[in-house]
Amino acid sequence: MEWLPSSSPVRLLEQPDPDYALPEASRLLAAYRAMVIGRRFDAQATTLTKQGRLAVYPSSRGQEACQVGAALSIGADDWLFPTYRDSVSLVSRGIDPVEVLTLLRGDWHCGYDVPSARTAPQCTPLATQTLHAVGLAHGESRKGNDTVAMALLGDGATSEGDFHEALNFAAVFRAPVVFFVQNNGYAISAPLAKQSAAPSLAHKGIGYGVRSEQVDGNDAAAILSVLDSAVAHARAGNGPFLVEAHTYRMEPHTNADDAARYRSPEEVEHWQQRDPISLLERHLRAGGHLDDATAERIAGEAEEFAARVRTRMQEEPPVDPEDLFRHVYAEPTPQLVEQLAQLRTEQEAL
Ligand SMILES: Cc1ncc(C[n+]2csc(CCOP(=O)(O)OP(=O)(O)O)c2C)c(N)n1
Numbered sequence: 001m002e003w004l005p006s007s008s009p010v011r012l013l014e015q016p017d018p019d020y021a022l023p024e025a026s027r028l029l030a031a032y033r034a035m036v037i038g039r040r041f042d043a044q045a046t047t048l049t050k051q052g053r054l055a056v057y058p059s060s061r062g063q064e065a066c067q068v069g070a071a072l073s074i075g076a077d078d079w080l081f082p083t084y085r086d087s088v089s090l091v092s093r094g095i096d097p098v099e100v101l102t103l104l105r106g107d108w109h110c111g112y113d114v115p116s117a118r119t120a121p122q123c124t125p126l127a128t129q130t131l132h133a134v135g136l137a138h139g140e141s142r143k144g145n146d147t148v149a150m151a152l153l154g155d156g157a158t159s160e161g162d163f164h165e166a167l168n169f170a171a172v173f174r175a176p177v178v179f180f181v182q183n184n185g186y187a188i189s190a191p192l193a194k195q196s197a198a199p200s201l202a203h204k205g206i207g208y209g210v211r212s213e214q215v216d217g218n219d220a221a222a223i224l225s226v227l228d229s230a231v232a233h234a235r236a237g238n239g240p241f242l243v244e245a246h247t248y249r250m251e252p253h254t255n256a257d258d259a260a261r262y263r264s265p266e267e268v269e270h271w272q273q274r275d276p277i278s279l280l281e282r283h284l285r286a287g288g289h290l291d292d293a294t295a296e297r298i299a300g301e302a303e304e305f306a307a308r309v310r311t312r313m314q315e316e317p318p319v320d321p322e323d324l325f326r327h328v329y330a331e332p333t334p335q336l337v338e339q340l341a342q343l344r345t346e347q348e349a350l
Pocket residue numbers: 085124125126153154155156157158184186187188249253
């Protein structure tokens with residue numbers, strides 16, 4: 001059954017798979033480096049919330065194989081449609097980390113130049129980015145381009161109507177989109193079992209005629225191999241592809257959430273044993289592709305990366321809160337006019 005997802009998530013680091021090839025060692029080493037830097041960036045951003053430099057930061061610690069895999073499996077001309085949790089993916093794609101954090105710092109814009117980065121602003125409303133991805137991909141294919149759009153979303157977002165409309169439209173029009181679902185177990189505090197009765201989230205693609213697959217989200221080799229196939233499938237004109245990665249969010253939903261209220265320390269400990277960076281590191285060392293010196297050099301690079309982010313985030317570029325109102329509508333609504341007046345009164349009182 002070519003169109004059905006494999007019965008269990010594809011894994012490659014610990015066992016071979018007849019349908020998916022192990023990526024080359026050089027690619028795995030590049031992924032390892034990006035994952036180590038990404039994790040250090042993520043920890044730095046979390047610290048910046050504690051110092052009041054960022055309003056909020058949704059960590060993706062534990063999801064690095066997915067974050068990096070998404071960035072490495074698409075080309076510079078392809079488009080990424082990320083969510084609020086996907087900052088590490090943007091950093092891995094080469095976007096300036098301070099630009100990535102601009103919105104979370106409280107500015108009105110997303111920081112980077114969207115058309116030249118070919119990366120949409122990080123989306124907070126759940127699943128709306130899937131429709132944007134489909135629209136862009138369909139438009140590009142009508143222009144005769146072979147651009148692929150990669151839409152990132154969480155397990156919770158697959159319960160949204162927009163996701164289902166996006167799948168249906170993409171399948172009917174054979175839009176070159178990869179829907180990459182990072183199933184990290186929870187939508188804030190709602191565990192997957194309380195919001196989906198599907199055998200797997202990959203099965204949600206099948207009803208729409210979308211080729212789908214499930215993969216171990218902590219196995220970087222499997223992620224790269226499956227995403228490569230998905231991107232190649234879409235680029236070749238075969239229509240959309242849905243990939244469900246089984247992973248885990250190690251940190252709370254954001255720095256404002258208390259995860260101890262809805263999950264046990266044993267569960268977190270279980271996933272710690274399947275840390276994506278450790279799994280890949282073990283594999284690379286066993287194959288002779290990584291030694292202490294290289295691991296230390298990469299750790300040093302990650303430290304320097306974080307230090308540069310830290311220093312640059314100490315600068316406080318002036319922000320004008322009225323900008324929040326300037327770029328919403330050509331003609332502001334009565335509600336916005338009222339809110340702007342309220343803001344001015346508050347500012348004068350300061
Ligand atoms: C349309 C919409 N409804 C509700 C919310 C509030 N909300 C923010 S995050 C979240 C959970 C999302 O979970 P999931 O899609 O699994 O992504 P994760 O945060 O785990 O990466 C919810 C319900 C929202 N942002 N957008």
